[in-house]
Amino acid sequence: MTSSETRQPTSGTTPSPESTWPPKLDGWLDAVARRATAEGILSSILVPVVSALAALLVGGVLIAIDGVNPLSVYHAILQGVFTKSRGFSYTATVATPLVLIGVGYALAYRARVFTIGGEGQYLVGAVAGTAVVTAGGIGDLPRVVLIVIGLGAAIVAGALWGGLAGVLANRFGASIVISTLMLSFIGDSLLQWAVRDGIRDPESYNANSRPITAAALPSFFGQKTHLGFLFALVLVPIAWWLIRRHRWGFRIDALGHNPGTLDANEFSSARVTLSVLVVAGGLAGLAGMVETTGVNIRLGQEASVGYGWDAIIVALIGRLHPVGVLIAGLGMAGLTIGFESAQRQFELPSSLVSLITAFVIIFVVWGDAIAARWKETR
Amino acid sequence: MDTLFSIATVEAGIRLGLPVALAALGAIINERSGVLNLGLEGMMLSGALGGYIVNDATGSPWIGLLAGLLVGALTGGVFAGLVVTFRTSQVVTGIAFTIVAIAATTYLFQLRWDIGELPPRVERLGMWPLVALTLVCVAGVWFLFRRTTLGLTISAVGESPESADALGYNVVLIRWMATIAGGALAGLGGAVLVNGPLGLFIEEVTAGRGWVALALVVFAGWRPVPAVAGAFLFGLCDAAQLRLQGTATEVPYEVFLALPYVVTLIALVVRARRSHTPAALGDPYVRGAA
Amino acid sequence: MRSVSRRFGETVALDGVDFEARPGEIHALLGANGAGKTTLMRILAGLDRPDTGTVEVFGQRIENFEPGPIRALGVALVQQHFTLVPTLTASENLVLARPEGALLPPGRTAGVRVQKLVEQFGLEVRDGVPASQLSVGERQRLEILRALDADAKILLLDEPTAVLTDVEAERLLGVARALADQGRALVVITHRLAEVEACDRVTVLREGIEAISDGAVDGYTRADLASAMIGTDTSGTITARTSRRTQAAPVCLRVRDVSLGRVSSLSLDVGEGEIVGIAGVDGNGQSELEAALSGRSAAESGEVSISGEPIAPGDPRSRRGQGLAYIPSDRYSWGLIGPMDLADNLELGRVLPIRPNRPARHKAARPSLDHWDVRTAGPHARTSSLSGGNAQKLVLARELDEHPSAVLACYPTRGLDPEAADTVATRLVAAAEAGCAVLWIGAELDELLAVSDRIEVLYDGTLFGPYLPPFDRAAIGLAMAGDAADRARSATGGEAGPP
């Protein structure tokens, strides 16, 4: 068998003379994860909400400095999400890739597999899926078939891109944070080449793929929201069930808590690492294709809008729990939509808006850290 | 083809490599102490803006460089406060930090030069003083890790913080210092970009050089000399790539965009476990938790 | 140290302990696992702070419990676990501990410093290779050298001999004596009563309270100390088996020419119903043997099989299917998942593709927990909340409940109190008597003597033996110290049988 190749780099040879208990932890992440399982649902909601509010407060000062009344801006944000006719469907649309990628991240982070490669997997998935559905001779297939093979190709491509990081980690001990970061940049270059040359629409003036109209995702509930949101909604309970009731979910958690024990008693931790990277990659790839076929008409140079990065934050704020990811994804999407709307209304500088959104992220992370420390000292 | 193998190509490679080399040196100090710095791009960009504004105000590119260094150090301090003292996730904080820096520099830049005002050209430094500066920095970093107790201490903190702690070293303080130093060099790199032969700032002027620098650090196995050599190598690749476009060679230029990252991945694989990754890279330190 | 107390949550590690170390003396600190010895020393070294109580060093009251200033007063602690920086060489580790200015000394000067220390104290270490490549003994010696290099007036040694051979341990105590004679104060933590005799004074801790406080060593017999440690009169060993197997049984666990790391070409058979003890000092290949036999790592060559079927490395579920139970040496690294609940831990290795819901899982776990007397709040409790003994019982419950055909038990009593250790041993003996092949890798010879049908000594990756009952304790002890290996080496034929 191939087991000698897949075994953990550290196993066996240099055991510690003393058992360390509890095992070394990334304290902050552990605090986050622990709260997801047991202690205080309240604090898991309270901390991010209070932190986000604090960030918005600071943002409000900046808005006021810019000469606009922050209260009316925040009012416009709420309006943009809750009262504008398409507020909800926009929010759902933006949340879709965030949740799809975020659930993948959540699974990986539960296993303490620190991938940050969602963006690259998303792009690679979009490129592969688009390549397949815009390939010559395939356009005559029925729409359903086209959609399925397009999404399938995207999932496979994303999974391979993620799996590559897993193979590098298992075989060569390459750091997953670093390799997935590299693979994200490489994925972007791949996209640039693909739309400029590889799968370019020869008719198009600009660097674009052919239109994917034949494989466009239908919308559902007669809404502006495309079917992809349904995928995200379905994925959440599936992921939850996997974590709670499936062997694979058990292994993921076991890997996160103690790879040595998993290895010695249940399953090769290297293979669980690989599998979780493959699944997270596949979900990110799916997100890429869902966005291309659900929202856009074709794949262009600007396909990288950063969902793969934002989803990291969504996964963490969502406490690595699928339901949490859904809520955080919707929250983040709502913030995006609301700010967009307010930005249009008040003609705010775009840099100010991105500054405030970035503050929200930092404050939430910071708030978590403060809460964790406070818990520690008690 | 003769233009390809000319002194000019080499010089172009050096110019392109300088800012990246400095940022990579910063990241080395920073990461050898165990702090992963995904905020590097943001620190570079902050240093670039700081250097530009001060150069514009004082008319001295050297003071501009100093300002870039200080602004970089300041960003390093803020980052250290979050990840070292508050022990926030280094990955998320780093990414968010870069987002903040891009937004903040754009915002400030636009606040300073409103629409309709072209950003002024500032006094510039030639390539050779900057080469000298970079060589001084690389020698300094090399010296720090090879010849000084402080360097040994930083490495020890990145390798085994509990050991350093038990010996009475202040892990938090050393990580603070290393992160500030890392930010300072990254900021200097940004300032060198705008106060060097370019003499200009525009939004996101660093254009991803911080990420290349991060890749280089891994590629170089956290050693200063290979990192700087790598920076110049990639600079040379870019310079050559631009010169190749006229000729018949049809390598897509996206290959060159991806080159630093591909080579880093290959380096991760080829040098496998000898990659000298600081063992505690990315782990916050809490006494007694291990 | 005066009435020092320290609590960790519910655990009271120290409860009003007084402690003194005097110049020119070696002070032995004894206590069962978890008695609070390490905590006391960590406080004295500034790595931890007392909740109440005071600490004075040379008459100076410590207010600021930080390692730096206390080191400066001349207190050096050699911790129970290694604190060398693994990537640095011996000389670099020394420089890190006591820099001579802002610049590093040139390579040669640093090397000379190591050499001087080695000669001065007779503790041999290699320079020029990263500490991670040194042997356990070398690392321990380097730790001590590093402490001595600081010219410590008060030297605290936390279980320095635990990983050393007897010969090495004896040498170390000799060094300790020489240091005391130079006027230093030494504190040595140990579990070996024999070593106490080489000390001047003794303090015994039991559950955070002094059972013997600062007594002269001469005033106590070993039995006194042992009973002070464990609080009963039993001398702390496991009840010996009344009957042993004598006939050869059909081979169940077969090890053929296995090589991995330090272990080279090792062969061994364990028959059905037989307990084979592997004696030896830690670091002679036990961990590699454990890794290879448990299937955690693939052997570099050779084969392990159960009833003729080879064990597939990296596939614990099939190992379990073949009937090999595995009690790991380090239950927290290889046996249990602390943050998961007890029921989940019982399921390890036999999780169904689709698991029942949580209440059903908890219900299913209950009988097993009751049967093994795992004292806990219930199947929903986090495994990390278990005490050492109960954690071990949980491992046993999982591993032995399915009537395995072979058991690989690695230090199964490590960290347990005598009563718990006895329970574990009894259960393993019962398993053997039910026909199970048991391979018991142990460190405490008395324990192995009590339970084994046959003992082999592992020294430097090679087995010496077998030794059969009635056991010759002295011969086995010598073999553990490498005597048998020496003789085998000198006799070219390589005759390594029992005397």
Add this chain to the structure above:
Amino acid sequence: GDDGDDTADTAPATTAAPETTAAPETTAAPEPAAEAPKMAIIYSAEWNDGSWGEAAFDGGNKLLADGTISDVVMVENVPPGAEAERALRDFAEQGYNPIVAHSFNYGDNVKTVGAEFPDTIFAYAGGFGDVAGNVGDYDQPFYEASYLSGILGAGATDGGNVAGAGGFEIPVCVGMYHAYLAGARELRPETEGSFVAVGDWIDVQLAKEAALSQADAGATMFVGCGQGPTFGQIEAANDIGGVSTGYVGDMAALGESVLSSFVWRLDRVFEQMVADVAAGQTEARYYSVPLANGGMDVLISPGGEAKISQEALDLFDQRLSEIQDGSFAVPFVGEN
């Protein structure tokens, strides 16, 4: 205007006027007719780029100041794709008409949203006559100005080749380069040239090195396309003492090498759209305002004239008037 003396045009004052912020002028503007159209513009980068973005910003504000429109709303940094569609739709719903999407990457987005609002006129910067129903396109006849710059460039240098650069190899950029080369060849037929795609629209340093590599190969005349590439070309020309060209905006301030710039008079383009809307039109057009119709001003930088040979200046004037009266058409070559 000290610089805009060569175009037969009305008010070149807008080109470098910093005082064009929207808010104060909204109130100060002559009271517009209540039914004057409201215009919206979205852009994929920042307005404050001294070039493409600023041209639209100025154009919109000029119409507002003129009272041609009653309101203008402008949003920057809207990436093409979903967000662009949200912005377009929002503006259409609020009754903005016409709606301008100021990047060639918005094509799909305007078509999608345009189909939902058949009574609103949309236009995007496609630049190749991509018109369908209420969705129009507007021209970027930069190559015409570039041709004239080429004449000036050749007249200000003793020899050497033409260097063209763009972020990517897109027709507008390539067309500018070829027109410049053709202009230069009018004076010096032996002139050669090269075009380089930097691979990025914002990386100035890389762009400058690209230009320097062309200088090494003998270029003395530089023409850039896109902010980063243009800044890079100008910087390189400054360094080697060559001549360069400002791109969509007066860039004389960026260095002594900037011989001429051209300003894109987008108010002229927007005017056409607004006029269509005011006339109740719902069919969009290819809004083309070539140089001949005042769609662009070619500005010779202060002090630039002194460097240019009289022959070149004469030819420049001649070609300019020929272009304006339609007797000469600058050839467009969109592919390299």
